Amino acid sequence: MSLLTKKPSFVGGIHPADNKLTRDSEIKDIAPSGTLVIPLSQHIGAPAKPVVEEGDNVKRGQKIGEAQGFVSSPVHASSSGEVTKIGKFRHPSGNEVKGVKIDLDGEDKSVDFKEADPGELSTEEILERIQGAGIVGMGGAAFPTHVKLSPPEEKDIDTLVINGAECEPYLTSDFRLTLEEPEKIIKGTELIADVLEVDKVYFGIEDNKPEAAEEIRSRASGSIEVVELPTKYPQGWEKTLIQALTGREVPVDGLPLDIGVVVQNVATVKAIWDGVRFGVPLTERVVTATGTIRNPGNYRVRIGTRGKELIDQLGGLPEGRTAKLIDGGPMMGDTQPDQSTPVVKSTSGLLALGEEAAVARDSSPCIRCGKCVDVCPANLLPTSIYKSVESGDIEKAEELNTTACCECGSCTYVCPSEIPLVQWIVQGKSEIEKRKE
Amino acid sequence: MNRLERLMSDISSYTEDNPYLQHITEVIDTVRSIVFEPGVSADKSPFLRDYIEIKRYMFAVVLAVAPAALASIYFYGWRALAMIVVSYVAGGIAEVTFTLIRKEEITEGFLVTGILFPLTLPPNTPLWMVAVGIIVGVILGKEVFGGTGYNIFNPALVGRVFLTTTFPVATSSEWLIPMTGGWAGFKQFSVDTVTSATPLGVFANSGTLAPLRDLFFGNIPGCLGESSALLVLAGGIFMILARIIDWRVPVSYLGSVFLYSALGTYLWPNQVAPPVFQLLAGGLLFGAIYMATDPVSSPTTKEAKWVYGVFLGVMTVSIRAFSGYPEGVTYSILLMNMFAPLFDEMVMTFRYGPIQKPYK
Amino acid sequence: MRYISVLIAAIFAHNIALRYFLGWCPLVSQSKKLSSAWGMGVAVTLVMTITSAVNWPVYNYLLVPYGLEYLQYIAFIIVIASTVQVLEMVIERFFPSLYTTMGVFLPLITVNCAILGVSLFMILRDYTLLTGIVFALGSGIGWSVAIVSLASIREKLRFADVPKPLQGPGITMLIAGIMAFAFLGFSGMVGIK
Numbered sequence: 001m002s003l004l005t006k007k008p009s010f011v012g013g014i015h016p017a018d019n020k021l022t023r024d025s026e027i028k029d030i031a032p033s034g035t036l037v038i039p040l041s042q043h044i045g046a047p048a049k050p051v052v053e054e055g056d057n058v059k060r061g062q063k064i065g066e067a068q069g070f071v072s073s074p075v076h077a078s079s080s081g082e083v084t085k086i087g088k089f090r091h092p093s094g095n096e097v098k099g100v101k102i103d104l105d106g107e108d109k110s111v112d113f114k115e116a117d118p119g120e121l122s123t124e125e126i127l128e129r130i131q132g133a134g135i136v137g138m139g140g141a142a143f144p145t146h147v148k149l150s151p152p153e154e155k156d157i158d159t160l161v162i163n164g165a166e167c168e169p170y171l172t173s174d175f176r177l178t179l180e181e182p183e184k185i186i187k188g189t190e191l192i193a194d195v196l197e198v199d200k201v202y203f204g205i206e207d208n209k210p211e212a213a214e215e216i217r218s219r220a221s222g223s224i225e226v227v228e229l230p231t232k233y234p235q236g237w238e239k240t241l242i243q244a245l246t247g248r249e250v251p252v253d254g255l256p257l258d259i260g261v262v263v264q265n266v267a268t269v270k271a272i273w274d275g276v277r278f279g280v281p282l283t284e285r286v287v288t289a290t291g292t293i294r295n296p297g298n299y300r301v302r303i304g305t306r307g308k309e310l311i312d313q314l315g316g317l318p319e320g321r322t323a324k325l326i327d328g329g330p331m332m333g334d335t336q337p338d339q340s341t342p343v344v345k346s347t348s349g350l351l352a353l354g355e356e357a358a359v360a361r362d363s364s365p366c367i368r369c370g371k372c373v374d375v376c377p378a379n380l381l382p383t384s385i386y387k388s389v390e391s392g393d394i395e396k397a398e399e400l401n402t403t404a405c406c407e408c409g410s411c412t413y414v415c416p417s418e419i420p421l422v423q424w425i426v427q428g429k430s431e432i433e434k435r436k437e
Numbered sequence: 438m439n440r441l442e443r444l445m446s447d448i449s450s451y452t453e454d455n456p457y458l459q460h461i462t463e464v465i466d467t468v469r470s471i472v473f474e475p476g477v478s479a480d481k482s483p484f485l486r487d488y489i490e491i492k493r494y495m496f497a498v499v500l501a502v503a504p505a506a507l508a509s510i511y512f513y514g515w516r517a518l519a520m521i522v523v524s525y526v527a528g529g530i531a532e533v534t535f536t537l538i539r540k541e542e543i544t545e546g547f548l549v550t551g552i553l554f555p556l557t558l559p560p561n562t563p564l565w566m567v568a569v570g571i572i573v574g575v576i577l578g579k580e581v582f583g584g585t586g587y588n589i590f591n592p593a594l595v596g597r598v599f600l601t602t603t604f605p606v607a608t609s610s611e612w613l614i615p616m617t618g619g620w621a622g623f624k625q626f627s628v629d630t631v632t633s634a635t636p637l638g639v640f641a642n643s644g645t646l647a648p649l650r651d652l653f654f655g656n657i658p659g660c661l662g663e664s665s666a667l668l669v670l671a672g673g674i675f676m677i678l679a680r681i682i683d684w685r686v687p688v689s690y691l692g693s694v695f696l697y698s699a700l701g702t703y704l705w706p707n708q709v710a711p712p713v714f715q716l717l718a719g720g721l722l723f724g725a726i727y728m729a730t731d732p733v734s735s736p737t738t739k740e741a742k743w744v745y746g747v748f749l750g751v752m753t754v755s756i757r758a759f760s761g762y763p764e765g766v767t768y769s770i771l772l773m774n775m776f777a778p779l780f781d782e783m784v785m786t787f788r789y790g791p792i793q794k795p796y797k
Numbered sequence: 798m799r800y801i802s803v804l805i806a807a808i809f810a811h812n813i814a815l816r817y818f819l820g821w822c823p824l825v826s827q828s829k830k831l832s833s834a835w836g837m838g839v840a841v842t843l844v845m846t847i848t849s850a851v852n853w854p855v856y857n858y859l860l861v862p863y864g865l866e867y868l869q870y871i872a873f874i875i876v877i878a879s880t881v882q883v884l885e886m887v888i889e890r891f892f893p894s895l896y897t898t899m900g901v902f903l904p905l906i907t908v909n910c911a912i913l914g915v916s917l918f919m920i921l922r923d924y925t926l927l928t929g930i931v932f933a934l935g936s937g938i939g940w941s942v943a944i945v946s947l948a949s950i951r952e953k954l955r956f957a958d959v960p961k962p963l964q965g966p967g968i969t970m971l972i973a974g975i976m977a978f979a980f981l982g983f984s985g986m987v988g989i990k
Contacts, residue, residue: 365587367733761985771982778952779946
């Protein structure tokens with residue numbers, strides 16, 4: 001708790017340098033060109049099944065993958081062209097997944113979008129349109145949104161939280177979106193607030209983005225409470241966000257809906273409005289291209305655009321060595337081995353880092369300074385988990401609630417001995433999984 | 438410390454444009470890069486790192502204790518420096534031997550032990566005794582447990598208690614009166630031997646309290662590091678602000694001493710000295726700031742640190758008041774080092790135990 | 798008041814394990830895990846208290862009147878061994894859950910020097926029966942404190958790089974030795990008489 005200020009907060013957390021270089025860059029559109037690679041699994045749940053074949057011509061917005069079951073999401077073509085390959089491609093997280101490769105014809109033709117008036121739609125119809133638009137959580141987790149908005153009967157949902165925190169350094173896509181398209185965000189928020197029948201709606205944002213907060217606050221009718229939270233990483237993690245806004249604690253190994261809360265990212269909410277009101281499926285998103293990349297800024301990129309195409313349009317890679325190309329932010333992003341991985345629905349940033357990110361540091365012995373314990377937002381003991389995993393004592397690791405770790409990396413950030421704590425904890429998690437089998 | 442860094446970068450960019458003040462920019466930038474390396478580094482995620490790392494950590498502690506060490510030379514002459522040098526050399530040989538046998542890298546942890554140990558000794562300790570003490574401390578207090586990061590007890594204090602028990606006269610009953618005025622100790626090798634008891638010893642015998650002013654500025658006999666309460670405190674505040682040590686341990690330790698002795702001096706005025714005297718006399722400040730805060734031997738969890746500090750305070754005052762020894766800091770810290778793993782274990786049980794698991 | 802000072806002295810200033818170095822066999826062997834340390838501590842405290850309570854009348858009403866004080870060693874050992882046996886049978890029969898946690902340790906401490914030592918100290922210091930029982934209780938608690946903290950330290954050192962020759966009993970004795978140093982701080986605090 002932040003005792004010195006009245007602002008609500010959570011225990012722990014770190015204050016890395018902001019590095020929001022692209023803060024003042026307005027969102028620009030990047031025209032699709034060349035090829036698109038659209039993975040059929042960009043979400044948690046069953047992958048979509050392809051409904052097109054090689055050789056088919058598709059238009060923007062056309063469904064190319066059918067959802068399999070309830071916890072699944074369809075996938076749409078992001079521009080017009082010919083399907084040249086349906087095969088395995090690399091997803092930014094490192095896995096190989098089935099995907100559709102489209103050679104674009106450059107005309108960017110779309111299908112006709114069916115508009116609707118949300119006021120006249122029933123809840124089921126709204127949720128159908130959300131699923132039909134292929135909307136998943138765009139804050140990183142990529143959970144099918146219509147599932148999140150259909151909580152089980154017994155869970156009494158009374159609070160909706162819109163996550164505009166964007167606590168990762170470098171990333172500004174959510175910030176610019178909130179600044180430039182606040183009306184859509186508010187309309188989308190009100191729509192799902194109705195669907196869920198909640199009593200209270202919070203809009204959580206960090207206090208280093210006061211302009212965006214003001215945009216929402218001035219337009220919200222009073223139904224949405226805009227709360228500026230202290231800028232601290234990882235304020236955007238749903239558990240710390242909920243704790244800061246409502247004071248409720250999500251149980252270990254539990255979900256927000258267990259305590260009556262649903263969280264949605266701002267970009268998802270805007271996509272919901274586009275999908276329900278205008279019938280536009282999810283085919284593009286705002287990505288922050290930053291770091292040492294040329295012409296850093298916030299760009300509206302079509303889903304499936306490969307790293308190379310985006311970077312080339314920005315002027316190619318900078319001189320000197322690009323040591324890392326990261327999908328996401330510097331704290332939790334995934335490094336990419338080359339420029340061929342596509343932008344997916346949950347890609348919030350493309351971060352290029354130079355020489356200094358190639359420095360391999362040797363780790364020293366743990367001096368038990370306790371800094372990792374102090375900063376962990378999940379109240380864990382990273383040093384003890386690390387020691388248990390390293391020595392093979394997986395039982396002890398499980399007792400220490402390793403599965404509750406959100407992998408934010410705060411512990412590794414502060415460790416003076418440069419021990420790769422988060423890597424050890426992730427290994428511990430997989431060992432615990434293995435043991436369960 | 439982040440604020441300090443931002444202040445420096447603000448000053449630096451301000452003076453950059455002015456042709457006369459450009460040199461200041463250079464100086465500030467050099468210092469900035471030494472102290473605050475840029476936060477991007479490492480080849481694994483996360484790709485941002487805090488600026489605190491082991492080397493800086495240890496150097497910061499040595500820097501914090503340096504004024505007190507210099508003060509000891511001022512009061513007692515160059516002999517104090519000789520003791521520090523002997524400690525570094527003898528202990529360094531022991532440390533390096535073990536590191537080579539283990540085929541590991543030499544860590545900087547020894548830099549801290551090497552300077553803290555002699556500061557716990559009286560100024561006229563024979564130099565060979567200093568060597569024996571540090572070697573025992575390093576080997577039996579740290580190396581046999583696995584080296585840096587594994588010691589249970591504070592190595593400097595292990596060495597100290599070994600000397601106290603084996604050579605009680607030389608290390609606990611012969612004291613010198615410090616020199617003051619002008620260049621004082623910087624002009625001499627050592628002080629003329631005048632045996633006198635420490636303020637705590639005097640209180641234990643006759644109930645007389647030394648003047649607080651002397652205690653604060655250092656005009657009292659005692660161990661090397663006890664001299665100037667002012668400089669010890671300054672070093673402590675520096676380390677807390679730089680986030681090198683956790684503020685909870687010294688605050689709870691000193692707070693507990695204050696409260697307990699306030700109560701004790703009311704109930705047993707002949708045995709328990711009044712609070713402010715307690716705080717400033719003896720090695721309490723030195724122990725609370727430099728010894729008890731040793732990250733390896735103190736508890737890891739926040740709650741356990743509070744308990745640790747409170748018990749430390751109670752033990753120190755009890756030993757000073759009720760046992761045969763006038764000073765209790767060394768024993769208290771070693772005792773609590775012993776219980777630190779147990780405290781941590783208990784806190785973890787409360788945190789993750791049955792109370793925390795009803796959600797399934 | 799005297800009972801309190803004897804109790805506190807027995808736990809701290811005159812800790813039977815760390816000041817008189819008695820009872821080190823189980824101290825070194827049972828301190829590997831925290832759970833066995835707790836069990837051992839409880840068992841030792843129980844046995845110490847009961848056997849002292851039995852030994853006192855045996856000495857004062859059986860040996861002294863007949864001038865057979867020199868037989869105290871044999872007499873005490875017989876009492877201790879038989880008491881432990883009976884105790885074990887009683888616990889196994891009436892408190893089976895207790896038996897599973899600490900019953901297995903009972904035979905281990907039959908010939909433990911600490912148990913005998915406590916009875917002998919009781920005679921040496923000429924305690925009354927009640928003082929003797931309090932003393933034995935305190936000694937047991939003090940011994941438990943030693944073994945439990947030793948166990949928590951050893952658990953923390955589980956994966957430390959202790960030199961091969963010192964692993965196991967060696968490092969344990971070193972730790973206990975430094976603990977004994979630390980306990981010296983209590984000297985003179987409370988009188989044992």
